[in-house]
Amino acid sequence: MTKRGYHHGNLRQALVDSALSLIEQRGPTGFTLSEAAKRAGVTPAAVYRHFEGREDLIAEAARQGYEIFADLMQYAYDKGQPSALAAFEATGRAYLAFARKYPGHYIAMFESGISVNRTPELAAVSARARGVLERAATDLSRHIAPDRRPPASMVSAHIWAMSHGVVELFARNSPGTASPFSPEDLLESGIGIYLRGLGLIAPDG
Amino acid sequence: MTKRGYHHGNLRQALVDSALSLIEQRGPTGFTLSEAAKRAGVTPAAVYRHFEGREDLIAEAARQGYEIFADLMQYAYDKGQPSALAAFEATGRAYLAFARKYPGHYIAMFESGISVNRTPELAAVSARARGVLERAATDLSRHIAPDRRPPASMVSAHIWAMSHGVVELFARNSPGTASPFSPEDLLESGIGIYLRGLGLIAPDG
DNA sequence: TGTACATCAGTGAACGCGCGTTCACTGATGTAC
């Protein structure tokens, strides 16, 4: 697979991979095109055979992240079926699991400052990911009495916000935030209380 | 107040202020010591009369942010008294209000990568801010039946996470996240549902 | 199987840039007498 020599073989993906590990290690600020090239065993100039520049490389890393993310969310959703509740809870867990397992991708997607509207492909795949969570919220809404049912898009926004907040504040070496609870426990319990508030779980579940 | 001439008058604070507006405009990455100095009408070297360097300047901006933040939270908490519920809800709203009103400070505090443990002063003031929310959560917990009462620190973590998530995802020019709801509405409703889940608000509030 | 040639991925040197930081200096201010 790895043919060494003048030609690299699959430099494009190697660059994305080294960019990801660099982002993971040094944060979005610490990422440099030159260092990514160096790690891939190649001159900085070689990057321009495969990408338009620094931003384009980050955007591709983010795109691949969204692809994985959307797949994981979809898988979780499917696995929870046919229970709307199980599917919803599974997507919440999948969000955190993704952030934990693919930190480089997560940072490239949410903290690197690249806009999701940068390219149509990026917009499409991020919409796909969001769509899964919104679908799960819509399914769930049907089990709430219409008169006290919040819009599904609001429910999905709530869960997304809490998931993202847990990741940013507690799943990283955060601002002195040494919580006694694991991010997983925090998110699980937080979503549980929220769902109870929607009347979807028995008061003393 | 502003005496022009060789000596600036209050360069230290002027540098913090220009750093804050720069951070607000260009994000944590876009901040440079040189540009902050330029905006304050001064040579980059002058910065070293007041700060140890770039990091130290950001840290001071963050420190001032935590100070304001803690004060706002405390004020909101006091204002909600003697109702534990009102005080708790008020602190949640204060979180978002702070992020909206002082975006430069918010970014310096939570997105610039500076650690809260950088200096004792920074650690102390951030602990003070967190303390207010935790106090509010503790007060609130007393109104929950002991057998179904989650730890107060968990409740405060949930609210902090949701607040932070709402700010990051919906209160900025975020990743294509044009929600039909205002950040204020989202947080208000999210916290409302959560509190219902804790049994603190009537099912059909 | 062998040769000629087109393709193109990667090289390496060079660029201009703005960065953070240092240094010896100088000009303004304030105080002692």
Added chain:
DNA sequence: TGTACATCAGTGAACGCGCGTTCACTGATGTAC
């Protein structure tokens, strides 16, 4: 009120650095015959 002097905030030139990007090039690969 006036002079001498200490203090110190800000200057401006210089530094080394690594960055992203460009360019003409060259070496490896693959294809046609």
